[in-house]
Amino acid sequence: NKKIAVIGAGIGGIASAIRLANKGFEVTVFESNPYPGGKLTSFTRNGYRFDAGPSLFTLPGLVEELFVLSGKNPGDYFQYIRLPDICHYFWEDGTTLVAKAEPEEFADEIELKTGESKQEILNFLEESAFKYQLLDGLFLQNSLHKLSTWISGKAIRGYLNLPKLGIFNTMNQANEKTFRNPKVVQLFNRYATYNGSDPYKTPATLNIIPHLEYNVGAFFPKKGMIDITDSLMKLAEELGIKFLFNTKVNEILVRNRKVIGLMTQSGKEEIFDAIISNMDVTQTYRKLLPGQKHPEKLLNQPKSSSGVIFYWGISNQFPELGLHNILFSDNYREEFEKMFEHKSISDDPTVYINISSKLKPDDAPAGCENWFVLINAPANEGQDWDNIINKTRNDVISKISRILKVDFEKFIENESILDPRTIELRTSSSQGALYGNSSNNKFAAFLRHANFSSNLKNLYFVGGSVHPGGGIPLCLSSAKITANLIK
Numbered sequence: 001n002k003k004i005a006v007i008g009a010g011i012g013g014i015a016s017a018i019r020l021a022n023k024g025f026e027v028t029v030f031e032s033n034p035y036p037g038g039k040l041t042s043f044t045r046n047g048y049r050f051d052a053g054p055s056l057f058t059l060p061g062l063v064e065e066l067f068v069l070s071g072k073n074p075g076d077y078f079q080y081i082r083l084p085d086i087c088h089y090f091w092e093d094g095t096t097l098v099a100k101a102e103p104e105e106f107a108d109e110i111e112l113k114t115g116e117s118k119q120e121i122l123n124f125l126e127e128s129a130f131k132y133q134l135l136d137g138l139f140l141q142n143s144l145h146k147l148s149t150w151i152s153g154k155a156i157r158g159y160l161n162l163p164k165l166g167i168f169n170t171m172n173q174a175n176e177k178t179f180r181n182p183k184v185v186q187l188f189n190r191y192a193t194y195n196g197s198d199p200y201k202t203p204a205t206l207n208i209i210p211h212l213e214y215n216v217g218a219f220f221p222k223k224g225m226i227d228i229t230d231s232l233m234k235l236a237e238e239l240g241i242k243f244l245f246n247t248k249v250n251e252i253l254v255r256n257r258k259v260i261g262l263m264t265q266s267g268k269e270e271i272f273d274a275i276i277s278n279m280d281v282t283q284t285y286r287k288l289l290p291g292q293k294h295p296e297k298l299l300n301q302p303k304s305s306s307g308v309i310f311y312w313g314i315s316n317q318f319p320e321l322g323l324h325n326i327l328f329s330d331n332y333r334e335e336f337e338k339m340f341e342h343k344s345i346s347d348d349p350t351v352y353i354n355i356s357s358k359l360k361p362d363d364a365p366a367g368c369e370n371w372f373v374l375i376n377a378p379a380n381e382g383q384d385w386d387n388i389i390n391k392t393r394n395d396v397i398s399k400i401s402r403i404l405k406v407d408f409e410k411f412i413e414n415e416s417i418l419d420p421r422t423i424e425l426r427t428s429s430s431q432g433a434l435y436g437n438s439s440n441n442k443f444a445a446f447l448r449h450a451n452f453s454s455n456l457k458n459l460y461f462v463g464g465s466v467h468p469g470g471g472i473p474l475c476l477s478s479a480k481i482t483a484n485l486i487k
């Protein structure tokens with residue numbers, strides 16, 4: 001059997017290992033952490049369990065596909081529910097809105113709370129679906145860097161519909177043209193943050209994202225987000241994939257422009273027929289291939305946003321909140337300028353609160369809630385993070401107190417914090433960015449590295465820093481694209 005090494009047991013690494021094991025390859029996964037999942041992990045503290053990274057789950061079919069491919073019944077391994085309410089939105093002026101899963105109900109709620117026309121919302125969601133379908137068959141399931149993708153029938157259909165894809169407008173320009181109410185513009189602009197981008201710069205093409213939440217659905221794994229990692233690990237182990245934890249790879253071995261194996265931190269050399277790096281692509285080149293030619297232009301692209309996350313054990317319950325909650329800033333444009341131009345965090349940041357104990361009560365002690373509070377933050381460029389975090393913590397606590405009309409700080413029973421530095425340290429993602437390169441210009445899709453190296457034979461890439469992008473669904477798609485490239 002041909003032997004393949006995967007560097008990193010992030011979700012992209014695990015998924016590609018499963019796909020290759022199904023093709024008959026002998027797969028070994030090298031992971032520097034003592035646990036799998038990379039960003040998709042969880043921890044427990046004083047009776048509170050937290051999903052440490054991703055909290056929003058869309059396209060569960062991409063997870064199920066891996067079980068089906070392996071001849072298993074997905075439901076025996078992994079179960080989830082569809083959310084009836086997707087997100088609770090709050091503004092400083094007292095406006096609140098619950099984004100319902102059913103498009104009709106969602107549009108009714110928006111019309112009721114903001115006066116925006118119901119039909120406009122429904123048209124927007126339909127257009128979002130149309131764009132998604134054009135792009136999905138074309139770029140999200142195929143390599144952007146193979147001629148076959150560009151001359152396919154789907155590509156031709158894409159070219160014919162180019163103006164409709166929104167490449168020539170920013171997301172904000174398109175949304176301001178469509179909606180009259182600034183709150184509705186803000187609500188839909190927020191989807192740019194799903195891949196760490198700036199709605200005032202990213203192309204309107206990203207208006208495909210609401211389609212996933214409203215037309216396809218937002219979901220919650222019954223055992224928490226960590227069950228995506230846990231259930232896939234169970235499957236991977238059943239398929240005979242070998243996982244080596246606490247085993248950092250220090251070098252990819254190259255002879256005559258061909259990858260032949262790797263060397264671990266302990267100095268051990270191992271020979272493989274091919275290597276898939278699930279390590280951030282910039283770090284793969286800089287740290288594991290120091291003597292090779294680097295695609296500098298791609299590697300030096302500005303990074304997506306990172307985040308400051310407060311994991312709070314809260315000794316109270318808030319019935320007005322749901323699983324996903326957004327407390328919007330009053331000046332959205334300023335928030336992104338502060339992040340992407342000034343590399344800092346606004347004094348009034350939008351606050352995202354995820355409370356998994358709403359659906360999974362055993363995630364918190366009785367009468368309490370586990371709050372995952374995320375504030376978008378710039379990628380790490382050596383800022384004075386301790387200062388930024390202290391200030392942001394105060395700003396966030398006052399915002400929550402204002403909006404929920406309580407003296408909130410007294411309910412914080414325990415606290416852990418994740419920030420761009422620690423994200424970088426724990427997963428070696430470049431500058432702690434959550435989604436690799438940013439998509440803050442219309443060529444962004446072309447400024448991501450391919451799923452293979454065109455310079456070194458037998459070297460492949462998977463995960464959030466390469467094509468098609470970050471976030472669980474795109475990482476799972478990248479695993480599919482990469483596995484299909486390996487014959």
Ligand code: FAD
Nearest residue numbers: 008010011012032038039053054055056249463464471472
């Ligand atoms: P990563 O998770 O980046 O893992 C890479 C792995 O490689 C790590 O385990 C690392 O230890 C290992 N590794 C690196 N270098 C080496 C080496 N030299 N040797 C051995 N092992 C190595 N996505 C969503 O879909 N929805 C969300 O709601 C969402 N929210 C997020 C919130 C936060 C706080 C974070 C951090 C991320 C969020 N994301 C979300 C993004 C999502 O988590 C990532 O896009 C995805 O998990 C990245 O997976 P990956 O395959 O790229 O690997």
